Amino acid sequence: MTRSPEDVAVGTRARALFEAQELANSRRTDRLFAWLLGIQWLLGILVAVWVSPLAWEGRWSHMHIHVWAAVLLGGVLAGFPILLALRLPGAPLTRHVIAGAQMMSSALLIHLTGGRIETHFHIFGSLAFLAFYRDGRVLLTATIVVVVDHYLRGAFWPQSVFGVAVATPWRWMEHSGWVLFEDAFLLLAIRQSLDAMRGLAERQARLEHLNANIENQVAERTAELKKENTERKRAEEALVAAHKDLLESSRLAGMAEIATNVLHNVGNVLNSVNVSAALASECIRKSDVQNLDRLAVMLREHEGDLAGFLAKDPRAAQIPVFLSRLAEHLRTSQETALKELAALDENIGHIKEIVSMQQNYAKVSGCQEVVDLAALVEDSLNLNVGAFTRHRIDVIRDFETVPPLSLDKHKVLQVLINLVRNAKYACDASENVPKTITLRVARGDGRVKISVSDNGIGIPPENLSRIFQHGFTTREEGHGFGLHSSALAVREIGGSLSVHSDGLNRGATFVLEIPIPNTQPAHD
Amino acid sequence: MPNPDADCLETPVRKERGWAILAALWAVLVIAGAGMLMAYSYTPGETGPAVPVWPATTRLPLASDGPTLVMFAHPKCPCTRASLGELETLMARVQGKVKARVVFFRPEEEGENWAETDLWRAASAIPGVEVQVDSDGREAELFEASTSGHVVLYDAAGHLLFRGGITEARGHRGDNVGRWSVTDLLRHGHASHTVTPTFGCPLQDPAPPSPAPET
8 A cells, every 4th residue: 555645754754753752862861871870980989988998907907999999990880981971972882881881880889788689679770770761772781791790700700719600500590580571571661662652753743744734824825815915905005096086087077067067057148148149239230220321311411401301392291200210119129229238237147156156166175164055055056047947947945944064065065966957857857847846954863954856757766776876877968977976975074865766757856964063863 | 086975974983983992992991890800809818727626725615515616707807797697697597506606806905895896796696606806816826717707617526627708709798608518517417618718808917028038
């Protein structure tokens, strides 16, 4: 069965972790043994000084060789392994030398204590301590040292002295057997410990692999989120810019519509001006000035005998009638001309008024000023008054007293003009008579509500939800800017704009609501 | 052209090889030291000639109803602790079949307390064992005992049965030919060895350096 690349990677990492742990364990145990060997050395010296400080010959004494052995042999025995533990920690050589030194330390201690059976426990303790290395070969080294030492001392040396082995020949084997007995358990424990270490290394490797995967995923996801965030930010910035552009476009569109409206109204008035001027001109052109000239020529011809002419010439008899008729004609022409000139003057005054009003509202928007809303509604009507007259639309006003509000006058007027113009168009498009536009100004719920109602073409239900969308219009010449820009403008001033219609040919009502600042909802 | 990578790889190997050589030298040194210690431990003390019959001039009593065992000991010899230990074992095994006595060396000029050491007290505590002082080692000289821990065993008739030490090595307790032999003699009347080496401190003062031969 082939292993997946992931399993291979985990296996490799687990082996590396296991080996690293083994090395760390060996180094740690080396350090422990460095301490232990040092302590054992000092302990050996103490034992030698305590048990056999002096050797005697009769009444004379000198330092016992055991003290020298404890200091010198013990020092050599401990010194080199300590040096190895410090200079070559974790190396196999170090732990094998330590194993040999530890066993030889046992032998020295046993020797220094006069072969006390209790000191032999040091061997078994040392074996257990050596098992800390979790290396069966270290136990093997220790066991070999013990076996060789026992064999040489127990078998060879007494034999050389006594000629025969002091103990039974197999005594060294018995001792070695007990060591092997302990080795068996220690090897079992080492194997279990190594298995546990391997398991731990594998678990850690899997965990690391998992963590690495998670970290990668987190990094990828973070990068994605960062990218998305950047894109979102850009989109937001683009949206803000677009919104700004749209507002500006809407504002320009509104201004254009107002300008168009103004020009339309001025154009209409100019039409009247033109008619009046034409009528006055026609009137003056049609006056009987030529006949009067002919009378004057005729009278100048008879200037020498004017009396005779008046008495005898029959044409002279018609002069009074002519003059009477001429006077009548000139009076009529004068009246007509004066009437037309008066109309002309009135229309020119109207144009001035329209231009003046437009100039008044053409100021920069965004400035807050205290506004009388009823007056503002009236202004919006005045800008369309000519159209109302021409299209025979009745305007009904129903104004409650509302408090003056501080707001962007231009924006509200722009909205009102749009609403009034829409109402006018709605009435135009309808056959309903009489055509009526009703404007109401009321106060309620902490707001001022301005409604513009008409009995015109109305709005089908399916269009109600789209009426404020950008580009939506039902008029052929419309652009779909008016209501959309109105809705945006209203939102900017914190108000709302809503529409209601009972359907086609049932009229429509637009309600502009403007909050009254720092007021509780009205209970009126 | 030398390969730097190969050099880098060889360095730890060389280093470890150097340590291995040092370890081998260390092992040799340790084995040599241990060997010297073993040689010291297994080097017996001097053994004088046998005294086959209980000396007539001795003040030590000879038991008439059984064998008499005498151990000559130096009260301050650390190696003798093992001999006393083996004597204790021996006495426990033979259970009253022998009259035992430990005779402690004391220089004549020294006071009573000089010999009353822990070894004295240890010997006194062994059941069936009597303890006494051997002033200036006179009794030891009579029995030709020159090493602390030297044991002589005589039968009731004053005939020598055994002489030597009852430890395996210097200051080492444990099974040994000397103790076995004495035990066998007391139990069965015969033993494989009647003479063994004695491990311990010399009982007599060191001999003065011999004068240079006159020319």
